Amino acid sequence: MSNDAAKPAYLLVQGTVTDVAGFQAYNAALPPIYQKFGGHYLTVTPASKVEIAEGEPRGESILIARFPSREAAWSFWKSAEYTAAKQLRAGKGRFFVTVLEGLPGA
Secondary structure: OOOHHHOOOEEEEEEOOOOOHHHHHHHHHHHHHHHHHOEEEEEEEHHHHHOEEEEEEEEEEEEEEEEEHHHHHHHHHOHHHHHHHHHHHHHOOEEEEOOOEEEOOO
Protein backbone atom coordinates (compact mmCIF):
# COMPACT_ATOMS: atom_id res chain seq x y z
CA MET A 1 0.00 0.00 0.00
CA SER A 2 1.42 3.40 -0.97
CA ASN A 3 1.65 6.21 1.53
CA ASP A 4 -1.00 8.15 -0.42
CA ALA A 5 -3.48 5.28 -0.07
CA ALA A 6 -3.27 5.62 3.74
CA LYS A 7 -4.47 9.22 3.52
CA PRO A 8 -8.22 9.83 3.68
CA ALA A 9 -9.86 12.53 1.61
CA TYR A 10 -12.71 14.86 2.39
CA LEU A 11 -15.38 16.26 0.14
CA LEU A 12 -16.33 19.72 1.38
CA VAL A 13 -19.51 21.22 -0.03
CA GLN A 14 -20.62 24.74 0.80
CA GLY A 15 -23.87 25.86 -0.71
CA THR A 16 -27.26 27.42 -0.73
CA VAL A 17 -30.29 25.41 -1.77
CA THR A 18 -32.84 27.59 -3.53
CA ASP A 19 -35.43 24.86 -4.27
CA VAL A 20 -35.76 22.70 -1.14
CA ALA A 21 -38.58 20.53 -2.48
CA GLY A 22 -36.81 19.93 -5.77
CA PHE A 23 -33.55 19.12 -3.96
CA GLN A 24 -35.09 16.12 -2.15
CA ALA A 25 -34.67 13.72 -5.09
CA TYR A 26 -30.96 14.55 -5.24
CA ASN A 27 -30.53 13.93 -1.50
CA ALA A 28 -32.35 10.60 -1.76
CA ALA A 29 -30.10 9.42 -4.61
CA LEU A 30 -26.80 10.04 -2.78
CA PRO A 31 -26.43 7.47 0.05
CA PRO A 32 -25.88 4.37 -2.13
CA ILE A 33 -23.41 6.27 -4.31
CA TYR A 34 -21.40 7.40 -1.30
CA GLN A 35 -21.47 3.84 0.04
CA LYS A 36 -20.22 2.38 -3.26
CA PHE A 37 -17.10 4.57 -3.12
CA GLY A 38 -16.46 4.14 0.60
CA GLY A 39 -17.66 7.60 1.54
CA HIS A 40 -19.77 8.68 4.46
CA TYR A 41 -21.04 11.95 5.86
CA LEU A 42 -19.23 13.52 8.79
CA THR A 43 -21.60 16.48 8.94
CA VAL A 44 -24.52 17.90 7.02
CA THR A 45 -25.12 21.28 8.65
CA PRO A 46 -27.87 23.63 7.46
CA ALA A 47 -26.89 27.29 7.17
CA SER A 48 -29.03 28.18 10.19
CA LYS A 49 -26.93 25.82 12.38
CA VAL A 50 -23.46 26.89 11.14
CA GLU A 51 -21.69 28.56 14.07
CA ILE A 52 -19.33 31.31 12.93
CA ALA A 53 -16.11 31.58 14.95
CA GLU A 54 -14.61 34.35 12.82
CA GLY A 55 -15.51 36.31 9.71
CA GLU A 56 -18.77 37.23 8.09
CA PRO A 57 -21.53 34.61 7.84
CA ARG A 58 -21.93 33.31 4.28
CA GLY A 59 -25.40 31.85 4.78
CA GLU A 60 -24.34 28.51 3.33
CA SER A 61 -24.97 24.96 4.44
CA ILE A 62 -21.92 22.76 4.84
CA LEU A 63 -21.44 19.09 4.10
CA ILE A 64 -18.26 17.19 4.87
CA ALA A 65 -17.88 13.60 3.70
CA ARG A 66 -14.92 11.31 4.31
CA PHE A 67 -13.53 8.90 1.71
CA PRO A 68 -10.76 6.33 2.19
CA SER A 69 -8.50 8.14 -0.31
CA ARG A 70 -8.30 11.04 -2.74
CA GLU A 71 -8.74 8.55 -5.57
CA ALA A 72 -11.98 7.25 -4.00
CA ALA A 73 -13.33 10.80 -3.61
CA TRP A 74 -12.56 11.65 -7.24
CA SER A 75 -13.96 8.29 -8.41
CA PHE A 76 -17.19 9.17 -6.61
CA TRP A 77 -17.26 12.67 -8.13
CA LYS A 78 -16.57 11.48 -11.68
CA SER A 79 -18.75 8.34 -11.55
CA ALA A 80 -21.66 7.79 -13.91
CA GLU A 81 -23.91 7.36 -10.86
CA TYR A 82 -23.00 10.72 -9.36
CA THR A 83 -23.09 12.47 -12.74
CA ALA A 84 -26.70 11.28 -13.12
CA ALA A 85 -27.60 12.29 -9.56
CA LYS A 86 -25.99 15.69 -10.02
CA GLN A 87 -28.50 16.44 -12.76
CA LEU A 88 -31.20 16.22 -10.09
CA ARG A 89 -29.71 19.23 -8.27
CA ALA A 90 -29.24 21.36 -11.41
CA GLY A 91 -30.88 24.76 -10.96
CA LYS A 92 -31.74 24.09 -7.34
CA GLY A 93 -28.95 26.02 -5.66
CA ARG A 94 -25.38 27.31 -5.73
CA PHE A 95 -22.52 25.09 -4.60
CA PHE A 96 -18.77 25.27 -4.04
CA VAL A 97 -17.20 21.80 -3.86
CA THR A 98 -13.63 20.85 -2.98
CA VAL A 99 -11.73 17.61 -2.48
CA LEU A 100 -9.22 17.85 0.36
CA GLU A 101 -6.54 15.30 1.10
CA GLY A 102 -6.36 14.36 4.77
CA LEU A 103 -3.38 13.56 6.92
CA PRO A 104 -2.17 9.96 7.23
CA GLY A 105 -4.09 8.13 9.94
CA ALA A 106 -6.70 10.89 10.22
